[in-house]
Amino acid sequence: MKIPYLRDEFFICAFAPYGFITVSLLKLFIWEANKLKKEEILKNLKLDISDSKFRKYVRVGLIKSVKNGLGYGKGVLAEYPDNTIELIYIIEDYKKMGFQLKDIIFLLFCDGYDINFEKLRTHLIDHTEKMLTDIQFMIGKLSERDLLEWAINSYLSKAVRVKQPGRPSNEQLQELENKRLFEKQKIEYGFQFMNDFFEQKEFGRTSLLLFKHLGYEKDLNIKISKNLLSKENWIKNIKNSSEDDYKEIGKLIILIKYYYKFFLENGNDSKVYNRYVLPIKTLYKNASFKYFFQDPELIKLLIIIFILEPTWRQNLLMLLSLNDNVNNYDDLKLLLPPVLNFLDEKFVSEGIETTNE
Numbered sequence: 001m002k003i004p005y006l007r008d009e010f011f012i013c014a015f016a017p018y019g020f021i022t023v024s025l026l027k028l029f030i031w032e033a034n035k036l037k038k039e040e041i042l043k044n045l046k047l048d049i050s051d052s053k054f055r056k057y058v059r060v061g062l063i064k065s066v067k068n069g070l071g072y073g074k075g076v077l078a079e080y081p082d083n084t085i086e087l088i089y090i091i092e093d094y095k096k097m098g099f100q101l102k103d104i105i106f107l108l109f110c111d112g113y114d115i116n117f118e119k120l121r122t123h124l125i126d127h128t129e130k131m132l133t134d135i136q137f138m139i140g141k142l143s144e145r146d147l148l149e150w151a152i153n154s155y156l157s158k159a160v161r162v163k164q165p166g167r168p169s170n171e172q173l174q175e176l177e178n179k180r181l182f183e184k185q186k187i188e189y190g191f192q193f194m195n196d197f198f199e200q201k202e203f204g205r206t207s208l209l210l211f212k213h214l215g216y217e218k219d220l221n222i223k224i225s226k227n228l229l230s231k232e233n234w235i236k237n238i239k240n241s242s243e244d245d246y247k248e249i250g251k252l253i254i255l256i257k258y259y260y261k262f263f264l265e266n267g268n269d270s271k272v273y274n275r276y277v278l279p280i281k282t283l284y285k286n287a288s289f290k291y292f293f294q295d296p297e298l299i300k301l302l303i304i305i306f307i308l309e310p311t312w313r314q315n316l317l318m319l320l321s322l323n324d325n326v327n328n329y330d331d332l333k334l335l336l337p338p339v340l341n342f343l344d345e346k347f348v349s350e351g352i353e354t355t356n357e
Contacts, residue, residue, distance in 0.1 A: 035066065035079035044085055047092060054088075060101045061119020062091055062108060087113060102126075103296035109246070110299050112254050117243045125238050127300050132231050135194055182213075186287070189213055215282040228308055241307050249306045252313060255320040257293060258332045266337075271344040 042049060057063045058078075065078045081087075087108070094104045102123050108115050168176070189210035263273060284292075292298050306313040318324065322339065326332045 036082055036084055037077075037079055041080060041084050041088070045088060047088065049088060057088070057091060057101070058116075061105050061116035061123070062101065063087060064114055064116045081114065083113075097294075099296065106296045106299045106303075107294065109250060110253055110257075110293055112250065117246045120246060121238065121241055124300060124303060125235060128234055128238060128304060132234065138191065138194065183288075185213055186210070211283065214286040216279050228305070234304065234308065237308050238304065245307060245310070246303075248313065248317065249303055252306065252317050252320065253299075253302070255317070255326065255332075258326070258329050259320065260293075261329065262332055262336060270340045271347045272340050275347070 038051070038054060042051065042054060054063075058065055063080060063084055065080055067078050090108070090111070090113075091101075091104055094107055095101075099107065105115055105120055105123060109120060193210045263277060289295065289298060320326070322332075322335050325335060
């Protein structure tokens with residue numbers, strides 16, 4: 001008697017539930033095995049971290065905890081990921097560099113650590129409200145020329161000065177004066193840019209001169225979305241942002257880091273680099289911004305923009321991940337060179353200009 005042929009679908013239907021349960025139990029076992037209690041963490045640290053300081057890190061959102069009930073009337077047990085000790089060392093390093101805890105949470109987020117997203121959102125709301133108030137105040141002072149001049153000169157006295165000991169030469173004095181004029185014009189254009197953005201709801205010719213002043217010579221055709229235009233929408237959208245939003249933004253920032261590292265290690269002779277990356281790099285340098293991945297203010301601003309523009313964010317994520325094929329830096333090193341070569345050849349064949357003119 002022949003045994004009937006058993007199709008693959010039979011096995012899938014019959015055994016998949018058991019496989020799912022097994023995998024779920026395995027994941028739960030691994031998660032339970034990888035969790036640490038606070039006492040274990042403090043005992044194994046090679047730093048003098050008090051119980052109150054540890055709880056403060058948790059309260060601010062730098063360290064994420066998982067709380068489990070112990071039963072009726074027995075309280076809860078808080079446990080922490082297995083990389084918490086490593087995380088505390090990084091927190092202490094950032095503190096030595098002068099960063100405050102409310103900024104360190106954004107640096108850790110940028111580094112790819114699993115922080116408390118609800119706390120991150122709360123810090124972002126507080127920062128955005130203060131930033132909008134400050135910008136509104138500065139815009140209100142634009143008409144007060146004497147006050148504006150004082151603010152500009154106060155900035156220049158710190159930003160432009162002789163760093164070498166001794167009396168400066170005529171060449172050094174001229175260089176300082178040129179830098180002073182450049183910085184002064186940059187600030188004035190910057191004020192005008194903010195005024196156009198928040199008050200006029202559009203970019204005028206004067207405000208767009210800011211980009212040219214900073215070395216971005218390409219034609220600009222900036223269209224502002226309603227979300228970006230409305231200051232009220234900024235707070236509303238941040239309050240409504242979800243953990244999935246921040247996970248997507250975190251992945252995007254990590255990808256930007258990969259690209260930064262790739263071009264740093266592999267040179268910049270690509271036509272794609274010259275056309276798209278170099279102009280932004282020049283603008284960034286002339287704007288006197290700090291190293292992006294250790295500048296909390298720029299990180300916060302980028303997160304805000306990504307929250308306000310989810311469609312743009314998702315399109316950029318697909319572009320940089322090469323259609324979701326880049327999951328780590330090794331993937332990028334393998335996949336990006338042939339893509340760049342293909343685009344370089346396409347630029348040549350179609351006569352597309354790739355210099356920053």
